[in-house]
Every structure is written in C-alpha cells, then in structure tokens.
Amino acid sequence: MDFSTLTLLLIALSGLMYVLCCNRVRRTAQTLQQRPKSLLRYYGQNAVIWTFIPAFCFLLLFAFFHSILLEQYYLHIIADVYADSPENQHRLLLAQMKNIAAGILSSEDVQLQNLAQDFAASETLVYRARTWLVVLLALGLAGFAYRKAVPHFRVRESVEKTLQRSFLIAASLAIFTTIAIVASLLFEAVRFFYAYPIFDFLTGLHWSPNIALHADQVGSSGAFGMVPILAGTLLIALIAMSLAVPIGLCSAIYMSEFAHPRFRNFCKPTLEILAGIPTVVYGFFAALTAAPFFRKIGLSLGLEVSSESALAAGAVMGIMIIPFISSLSDDVIRAVPRSLRDAALGLGATRAEMVTKVLLPAAFPGLVGAFLLAVSRAIGETMIVVMAVGTAANLTFNPLESVTTVTVQIVGLLTGDTVFDSPKTLSAFALGITLFVITLGLNIAALALSRRIAERYE
Amino acid sequence: MRQHYTAIIAKSLQARHRRERGLKYLGLISILFGFAFLLILLGNIASNGLSALWQSHIQLEVTVPADAVLDEHGAISEDMVFETNWNGIVQKSLRTEFPDAKGMRARRAVGKLVSANAGFWLKEKILANPELLDSPQKFWFKTSDEVDQYIKGHMDISVPESDRRLSDQQLAWADTLVEQGLLERHFNTTFFTQADSREPESAGILGAVVGSAMAMLVTLVLALPLAVMSAIYLEYFAKPGRMTDFIEVNINNLAAVPSIVFGLLGLTVFLNFFNMPRSAPLVGGMVLSLMTLPTIIIAARASIRAVPPSIRDAALGLGASKMQAALDHVLPMAMPGILTGTIIGMAQALGESAPLLMIGMVAFVVDVPAAITDPATALPVQIYIWSDSAERAFYEKASLAILFLVAFLILMNMAAVLLRRRFERHH
Structure with missing residues (x-):
C-alpha cells in the first residue's frame, strides 16, 4: 500500500475509534450510573491521538529516511564487492544498480544485476514491513486507547497536554528551519572551502566559476573571488535605494501629514498593489522593456549602455521597494508621539517645518532601520536580476555596464544538470551563506534601531 | 519692539x-x-x-485516406496510425493552395506557414471522428508562430529579408490567404487547455496553473495548521524566558530571509538528503510553506492579540481550561484575521519563483501534472521560462500569463481586504 492509501486508512480507523470510544464511555457510564470525568468528545479525541499520531509519524519518518538508509546499506555492499574500483565510482554504481532495479537500465555486469535483484527484493520487503508495522501500531494503540476509555479516566488533561506539546513542536519549527538553513549551507560551503581557500574567496578580484576542460579554453580559470559579485550586488542595491528612499519617504510623509483621509484610503491600497506584483513580473519588465529603453536613451546621448546594465535592473528594483519603504516609514512616523507634533505646531511651525525639524529627527533611527530592511530585501532579490542582469562578473561601479549579483550566480550555478562534487556547484553554497549572513546582519541592525526608537518614546 | x-x-x-x-x-x-x-x-x-488571446488559423481542405488509420477489418490500427505521415497530409493540401511553389526550397517555405504540430492535431481529430475519413474535409489549422506574429503586426518587415524569420514570398502567401478568407484569427483555446510546448502556438498555461495549484495546496495544508498552533502557543502557553525569546527572534528573522535561501535549503535537505523527487509540486509546496510560515504566524499572533481579553477571561471564569478558552473561544474570533494573513501569505507564495528554480521546477514539462510528485512548473516560473526564449511569440504568451497571474493575485488581496473590513466591523 502506498503512502496516501495508508494515510486514508489511518484516518478512517481514527474516525471509527472516535465513535467507538465515545460510545463505550457513554454505555459504561450508563450502566455504572456514574458521570464521565470529562466531556465525551475528549475520549474520542484521545482515541484519535493514539490511533493516528504515532502511526502517522512512523509513516512520515519512513518516507523521509528509508531510501537513505537502504542506500547507505547497499553502498557498503558495493564498496565490498567492488573493493578494487575507486571510491567515487561507488555512488555511480549505486545509481546504476537502482536504475537496473527499476527496470530503466540493463547491464552486462552480472554482479551488478544480482545486486539490483537483491535491492529490488529488499525494497519490496521493506515496504511490506512498513505497511504491517503501521497497521499493527495503529491497531495496537487504538486497542490501548479503547481500554482506557472508561468514565473515571480524566482524559481531558492528557489530551490537552498532548495538544500543548504539539503546539510547542510547531512553534519550534522556526528554530529547526534556521538550524537547517545554517547547517546545510555551512556543510556544503565547508566542502567548497576545502577545495578553495576561504581567504581567496572573500578577497579575490576574479570570478569565473567554469573550470577549464581544455588548457586553451578562454575565461575558464576556475577563480572564485567574490569581490566583483559583492560589488555588483551593492551597486544594484545602491541604485535601487537611491530611487526608492526619496520617493518612498516623500510619499509616506505626504500620506501621513498632508493627504486628505479619502485620498489616503485610495492611495495606500493602490501603492500596495506594487508590492503585491510578483518579482518575476518586474524582472520581465526590466529585461524586455526597461533595459532596451535605457539603452536607447543612452545611444541618443552618445553613451554606450549595456543591454544588461545595472541601471535598468536597479531602477526597476527601486520601484519594487518603494511601497516597502513607504509603508515601513509610515509605521515609524506614526510611532512618533502626537505630543511632539502638537508642540511643534503649537509653537507656530508650519507643517513642513514640523516634519523636517521635529518628526524626521525623532524618527531617524527607525527610518534607518526601515532602510536597512529595504537594503536587505534588495540584496536578496533574485528574479529581477536573474532576468535583467548578466552573469559576467565585471568589477566596476559604472551603472551603465553589466555587473552580476550573488543571487544571479547562485541561480546560474545551481540550475540545470549539476554534479554535486565540483567546486563550481559548491561555490553557490558559499555565496548562499554569505547572502544569509549579510541579510541576517542587516535585519538584526534594523531591529535594534527600531527598538531604540520604541524605547525612547515609551 | x-x-x-x-x-x-x-x-x-x-x-x-x-x-x-x-x-x-x-x-x-x-x-x-x-x-x-x-x-x-x-x-x-x-x-x-x-493579442495572445487570439491565434491565426489557416483553413485547408484535407482528405485523409481510410488506410491511414484503419486496417483491413475496418478497425483502428495503432501501427497504421503510427506509420502515417500526418504532417505530410497537411503539407500536401497546403501545397495545392500554392501550385506556383516549385522546387524543394519553395515547397518547404510553403510548409513553414502552418504549425509544426498541425499533423499531430489532425491525427487526434481524425481518431476522435473516424467518420471524417476518405472525404474532403475543411479544417482550421494553426499557423506557425512566425505567420501569427506577422498577422498580428508584431513583425518588423522593414528589416532586410535575410534577418527576418519569414521571406517576402512567405509574407505574400500569407497575404493572399488573408485575402481569400482562408486565414483568420480565432480565440486561442490552446493557451488555457495545454501545457508547455516547444512550438509557441501549441504552448499553454494549464500545466503551470495545475502545478501552482498543487504547490499552493501543499503550502496551505502545511502552513496554516502549523502557524495557528505556533501562534496559540506563543500567545497563551509560552512561559516568558529565553526559549520563547529565541523562538520569536527566529520567526522574525525567517520572515526577512531572502527567498532563494529557502530554495537552497530545499535543494540540500529535501532533494539531496531525503532523496525527494526533483521538480515536484510536493517539494515546492514544502519550501514555500517554510517561507510563508513566519508571515502567517505573525499575522495570526496579531489577530489573536486583537481578540478582547474579556472573552478569554469570561471563559476561564466560567471554568473552561486554558486550552478550551484558546481553542473554543478565542480562536473562532481570531479566525478571520488569521485567514486574512493566510491569504496574503499565499499570494506571496504564489508569485514566488526563486526558491522553485533551486528545486528544479524550471523543467520543460509537456504534460499536465497528475500528482504532487510529478514533474511540474509553476505559473511564475513558466513566465520566466517563456521570457527567456528567443521567439517573439513566447514573449506575447508570457505577457498574457502575467496578466492572469497579476489579476488572480489582486483578487486574492482584495478578498483579504474585504475579509479584514468585515472582521473590523465585527468588533
């Protein structure tokens, strides 16, 4: 039986147990002339918890882990059988064996064929064992819950404890996700740093990840210096911010201080549409409309503008983060206490003076925090740059030329058919952890700044 | 003074x-x-x-001989169907329209007017209606994407002939067909009923839409319960302390982690470590749910906090347990707010493509996926794939797909806004 059939079976069994246990408690309560200690539904819920959760967890664990364990086992066998072939061949042999077992591949190698037969047999055996185990586990625990369904059992406490525990597990999922991100990125990045020194990665001025197959191949030296990529990323983020900060801030000020409430109610959702448009749409626009447009303007001014210029991608990205900045700044400006505003106006300041001399200085740390969040967003943004920016890593600060970014490189290195052992693919994870660390730092700084303003006006 | x-x-x-x-x-x-x-x-x-809503069609009179499909007993024979040169039949009838095209090269140029998939379409049509065999029948065949673009005026005919995808002669043929009323624009149903294809005129968004829907379903099933559980825990059961602080910091940080990092997580953990299928909506949905979880948790906490404390106090005062007060009294009142947050989170996930690129949902998939473990793409990724290809016709299709995606997202956001308004009025 496959995963979904077994799950359906478990659900059906749980439903049955719910009804059975409720009925049993009601009947015994009637015959014993005793009120059940908890509401009837809790007896049913208890039965469902016992019947469904352990068996389903086992099913999930099996689905996640069985193929890894089975493969590890057969990898050992292959290592024994093919002791004379080099170590890196074993994984290949394993893949071949699996394909033979699945009937996709045929091989002359009798040893491998036998292994494949073995593998197929043990796979069916493992699956059959799983089905039996799941069914027995569910039935056994259902029987246990049924026996415990007696009126004098205080079942509500135990059900609520289980629920609370599962809530805790759900809440700690955030921690596990963070750990998984850091661990997986670090693991692959460390493998990369074995092949390529970390110092050269951080300070190298050349990035050309394609490793030459022939000695005479041009531009494929296998250099992994991330400075040009980081410079390109920062250049594009800078262009985006220099467009988005003034526009976003001005619209936030206008909306919170000058706009008629009705206009404001119309503006805010409309600007939020900009924030809701998928980034792939901005990328499409940047690559196919904005970039040719900037190129044409450049040509008419006698400037050479690359068709993958940093300017086009940066400008479109800037427009994408305008609503982000304006809504964050709006929050920060609103957090400034009313009394400061009223005091300034009461002393005879115009609204503009109140804004520039009182409001903005008071909100300054929070605004910087908001801008840092926007920078982190711009640095991590992927689709716009993947579609509108090239992959050649030029170390330049000229916005009219083509640069590349961290995210573009990650996508370029990891899409398509990739082998997981080459430094080329592994370098993507080194870039990934760099990106994670940079954005994490920016977020923490932003949080600290916005906390400071909150404390100041507590 | x-x-x-x-x-x-x-x-x-x-x-x-x-x-x-x-x-x-x-x-x-x-x-x-x-x-x-x-x-x-x-x-x-x-x-x-x-303009991608319409597709040019050419009307041709085609006679399919019975022996192309039926064996001597009059039954449909797969071998015969397989051996028949379906494209040849279409080409032959097309050539009768232009008897002046002599020689290999000219004949091939005529053939370029109709879609390369015209033969396949004819085969399907005949197999569905065997009574059309052996008699001259008029069919509307799709034109090739180049002719379609020319008819729609998207082709720049001022560039020299050698740089164009259609020669002057082919353009003239297309013009005569238009004059004779044999070339018309029909509504492009293919766009809504087919998956991706190498030929722009046979490409549609159905595969991507189904892929997206499956991924969204997985995301919803995973993210919503987990988010509600976490929010209730953090609001009502967590004891203030280092552990709770740590959980909160993590949730806030995850909300700001670039989406591509979640893609890297999916690639290393789900695909490489757990050997899950590549390009599958299942994995896509799992990655997207990890990504949207913080958004929904934050929204759910806010809306739980917005429920007046009197509700909970009243429940506790009447003897309800903490869990009963939370689940039976506070949660139903917080639900509209939670759903609003969920819709916003789902809209965000629906438009996301970067993490899906990492787990291989960029594959060229011709079939509409039937299960969540089948290879599939998602709508935003389909837009990315199309905008990356050279044909102008795909550019048009990508634009139309964007219009659908954006319209759907605006609908989702409007639903969220309406829900929020009703909820606010409630209090």
Missing part, C-alpha cells in the same frame, strides 16, 4: 509657506510617480499580451 518681530515673521512667512507647498507637492509627485509606474507596467504588459 513687538511690531518689529511681527514684521520679521510676516516677511519670512511667505517663504515658509512656499517651502511647505514645496514639500507637499514633492510628496504628491512621489505618489503619482508610483501610480504612473503601475499604469505603465500593467499597460505595457497588457498591450503586449492581450
């Missing part, structure tokens, strides 16, 4: 008011700039994409 000061103030007042107006107009201009860009963006995409 006093008069002196008033005079100074009065003198500077004009300048101060001017500055005030300046700031005001600066703000107004900024907002209008945002609006203008929104209009330009959507207008530009709409003007490029709406």
Whole structure:
C-alpha cells in the first residue's frame, strides 16, 4: 500500500475509534450510573491521538529516511564487492544498480544485476514491513486507547497536554528551519572551502566559476573571488535605494501629514498593489522593456549602455521597494508621539517645518532601520536580476555596464544538470551563506534601531 | 519692539509657506510617480499580451485516406496510425493552395506557414471522428508562430529579408490567404487547455496553473495548521524566558530571509538528503510553506492579540481550561484575521519563483501534472521560462500569463481586504 492509501486508512480507523470510544464511555457510564470525568468528545479525541499520531509519524519518518538508509546499506555492499574500483565510482554504481532495479537500465555486469535483484527484493520487503508495522501500531494503540476509555479516566488533561506539546513542536519549527538553513549551507560551503581557500574567496578580484576542460579554453580559470559579485550586488542595491528612499519617504510623509483621509484610503491600497506584483513580473519588465529603453536613451546621448546594465535592473528594483519603504516609514512616523507634533505646531511651525525639524529627527533611527530592511530585501532579490542582469562578473561601479549579483550566480550555478562534487556547484553554497549572513546582519541592525526608537518614546 | 518681530515673521512667512507647498507637492509627485509606474507596467504588459488571446488559423481542405488509420477489418490500427505521415497530409493540401511553389526550397517555405504540430492535431481529430475519413474535409489549422506574429503586426518587415524569420514570398502567401478568407484569427483555446510546448502556438498555461495549484495546496495544508498552533502557543502557553525569546527572534528573522535561501535549503535537505523527487509540486509546496510560515504566524499572533481579553477571561471564569478558552473561544474570533494573513501569505507564495528554480521546477514539462510528485512548473516560473526564449511569440504568451497571474493575485488581496473590513466591523 502506498503512502496516501495508508494515510486514508489511518484516518478512517481514527474516525471509527472516535465513535467507538465515545460510545463505550457513554454505555459504561450508563450502566455504572456514574458521570464521565470529562466531556465525551475528549475520549474520542484521545482515541484519535493514539490511533493516528504515532502511526502517522512512523509513516512520515519512513518516507523521509528509508531510501537513505537502504542506500547507505547497499553502498557498503558495493564498496565490498567492488573493493578494487575507486571510491567515487561507488555512488555511480549505486545509481546504476537502482536504475537496473527499476527496470530503466540493463547491464552486462552480472554482479551488478544480482545486486539490483537483491535491492529490488529488499525494497519490496521493506515496504511490506512498513505497511504491517503501521497497521499493527495503529491497531495496537487504538486497542490501548479503547481500554482506557472508561468514565473515571480524566482524559481531558492528557489530551490537552498532548495538544500543548504539539503546539510547542510547531512553534519550534522556526528554530529547526534556521538550524537547517545554517547547517546545510555551512556543510556544503565547508566542502567548497576545502577545495578553495576561504581567504581567496572573500578577497579575490576574479570570478569565473567554469573550470577549464581544455588548457586553451578562454575565461575558464576556475577563480572564485567574490569581490566583483559583492560589488555588483551593492551597486544594484545602491541604485535601487537611491530611487526608492526619496520617493518612498516623500510619499509616506505626504500620506501621513498632508493627504486628505479619502485620498489616503485610495492611495495606500493602490501603492500596495506594487508590492503585491510578483518579482518575476518586474524582472520581465526590466529585461524586455526597461533595459532596451535605457539603452536607447543612452545611444541618443552618445553613451554606450549595456543591454544588461545595472541601471535598468536597479531602477526597476527601486520601484519594487518603494511601497516597502513607504509603508515601513509610515509605521515609524506614526510611532512618533502626537505630543511632539502638537508642540511643534503649537509653537507656530508650519507643517513642513514640523516634519523636517521635529518628526524626521525623532524618527531617524527607525527610518534607518526601515532602510536597512529595504537594503536587505534588495540584496536578496533574485528574479529581477536573474532576468535583467548578466552573469559576467565585471568589477566596476559604472551603472551603465553589466555587473552580476550573488543571487544571479547562485541561480546560474545551481540550475540545470549539476554534479554535486565540483567546486563550481559548491561555490553557490558559499555565496548562499554569505547572502544569509549579510541579510541576517542587516535585519538584526534594523531591529535594534527600531527598538531604540520604541524605547525612547515609551 | 513687538511690531518689529511681527514684521520679521510676516516677511519670512511667505517663504515658509512656499517651502511647505514645496514639500507637499514633492510628496504628491512621489505618489503619482508610483501610480504612473503601475499604469505603465500593467499597460505595457497588457498591450503586449492581450493579442495572445487570439491565434491565426489557416483553413485547408484535407482528405485523409481510410488506410491511414484503419486496417483491413475496418478497425483502428495503432501501427497504421503510427506509420502515417500526418504532417505530410497537411503539407500536401497546403501545397495545392500554392501550385506556383516549385522546387524543394519553395515547397518547404510553403510548409513553414502552418504549425509544426498541425499533423499531430489532425491525427487526434481524425481518431476522435473516424467518420471524417476518405472525404474532403475543411479544417482550421494553426499557423506557425512566425505567420501569427506577422498577422498580428508584431513583425518588423522593414528589416532586410535575410534577418527576418519569414521571406517576402512567405509574407505574400500569407497575404493572399488573408485575402481569400482562408486565414483568420480565432480565440486561442490552446493557451488555457495545454501545457508547455516547444512550438509557441501549441504552448499553454494549464500545466503551470495545475502545478501552482498543487504547490499552493501543499503550502496551505502545511502552513496554516502549523502557524495557528505556533501562534496559540506563543500567545497563551509560552512561559516568558529565553526559549520563547529565541523562538520569536527566529520567526522574525525567517520572515526577512531572502527567498532563494529557502530554495537552497530545499535543494540540500529535501532533494539531496531525503532523496525527494526533483521538480515536484510536493517539494515546492514544502519550501514555500517554510517561507510563508513566519508571515502567517505573525499575522495570526496579531489577530489573536486583537481578540478582547474579556472573552478569554469570561471563559476561564466560567471554568473552561486554558486550552478550551484558546481553542473554543478565542480562536473562532481570531479566525478571520488569521485567514486574512493566510491569504496574503499565499499570494506571496504564489508569485514566488526563486526558491522553485533551486528545486528544479524550471523543467520543460509537456504534460499536465497528475500528482504532487510529478514533474511540474509553476505559473511564475513558466513566465520566466517563456521570457527567456528567443521567439517573439513566447514573449506575447508570457505577457498574457502575467496578466492572469497579476489579476488572480489582486483578487486574492482584495478578498483579504474585504475579509479584514468585515472582521473590523465585527468588533
């Protein structure tokens, strides 16, 4: 039986147990002339918890882990059988064996064929064992819950404890996700740093990840210096911010201080549409409309503008983060206490003076925090740059030329058919952890700044 | 003395008011700039994409001989169907329209007018209606994408013939067909009923839409319960302390982690470590749910906090347990707010493509996925794939797909706004 059939079976069994246990408690309560200690539904819920959760967890664990364990086992066998072939061949042999077992591949190698037969047999055996185990586990625990369904059992406490525990597990999922991100990125990045020194990665001025197959191949030296990529990323983020900060801030000020409430109610959702448009749409626009447009303007001014210029991608990205900045700044400006505003106006300041001399200085740390969040967003943004920016890593600060970014490189290195052992693919994870660390730092700084303003006006 | 000061103030007042107006107009201009860009963006995409709703068709009279399909007993024989040169039948009838095209090269040029998939389409049509065999039948065949683009006026005919995808002769043929009424534009149903294809005229969004829907379903099933559980725990059961702080910091941080990092997580953990299927909506949905989980948790906590404490106090006072108060009394009242947050999170996930690129949902998939473990793409990724290809016709299709995606997202967001309004009125 496959995963979904077994799950359906478990659900059906749980439903049955719910009804059975409720009925049993009601009947015994009637015959014993005793009120059940908890509401009837809790007896049913208890039965469902016992019947469904352990068996389903086992099913999930099996689905996640069985193929890894089975493969590890057969990898050992292959290592024994093919002791004379080099170590890196074993994984290949394993893949071949699996394909033979699945009937996709045929091989002359009798040893491998036998292994494949073995593998197929043990796979069916493992699956059959799983089905039996799941069914027995569910039935056994259902029987246990049924026996415990007696009126004098205080079942509500135990059900609520289980629920609370599962809530805790759900809440700690955030921690596990963070750990998984850091661990997986670090693991692959460390493998990369074995092949390529970390110092050269951080300070190298050349990035050309394609490793030459022939000695005479041009531009494929296998250099992994991330400075040009980081410079390109920062250049594009800078262009985006220099467009988005003034526009976003001005619209936030206008909306919170000058706009008629009705206009404001119309503006805010409309600007939020900009924030809701998928980034792939901005990328499409940047690559196919904005970039040719900037190129044409450049040509008419006698400037050479690359068709993958940093300017086009940066400008479109800037427009994408305008609503982000304006809504964050709006929050920060609103957090400034009313009394400061009223005091300034009461002393005879115009609204503009109140804004520039009182409001903005008071909100300054929070605004910087908001801008840092926007920078982190711009640095991590992927689709716009993947579609509108090239992959050649030029170390330049000229916005009219083509640069590349961290995210573009990650996508370029990891899409398509990739082998997981080459430094080329592994370098993507080194870039990934760099990106994670940079954005994490920016977020923490932003949080600290916005906390400071909150404390100041507590 | 006093008069002196008033005079100074009065003198500077004009300048101060001017500055005030300046700031005001600066703000107004900024907002209008945002609006203008929104209009330009959507207008530009709409003007490029709406024409993809139509597709040029050529009417041809085709006679399919019975022995192309049926064996000697009059039953449909798969071998015969397989051996028949279906494209040849279409080409032959096309050549009769242009008897002046002599020689290999000219004949091939004529053939380029209809879609390369015309033969396949004819085969399906005949197999579905065997009674059409052996008699001349008029069918509307799709033109090739180049002719379609020319008819729609997207082809720049001022460029030299050698740089164009259609020769002057082919353009002239297309023009004669239009004059004879044999070349018409019909509604492009293929766009809504087919998956991706190498030929732009046979490509559609159905595969991507189904892939997206499956991924969204997985995301919803995983993210919503987990988010509600976490929010209830953090609001009602967590004891203030280091552990709770750590969980909160993690949730806030995850909300700001770039989406591509979640893709890397999916690639290393789900695909490489757990050997899950590549390009599958299952894995896509799992990655997207990890990504949207923080958004939904934050929204759920806010809406749980917005429920008046009196509700909970009343429940506790009447003897309900903490869990009963949370689940039976607070949660139902917080639900509209939680759903609003969920819709916003799902809209975000639906438009996301970067993490899906990492787990291989960029594959070229011709079939509509039937299960969540089948290879599939998602709608935004399909847009990315199409905008990356060389044919102008795919550019048009990508624009139309964008219009659908954006329209759907705006609908989702409007639903969220309406839900929020009703909820606010409730309190």
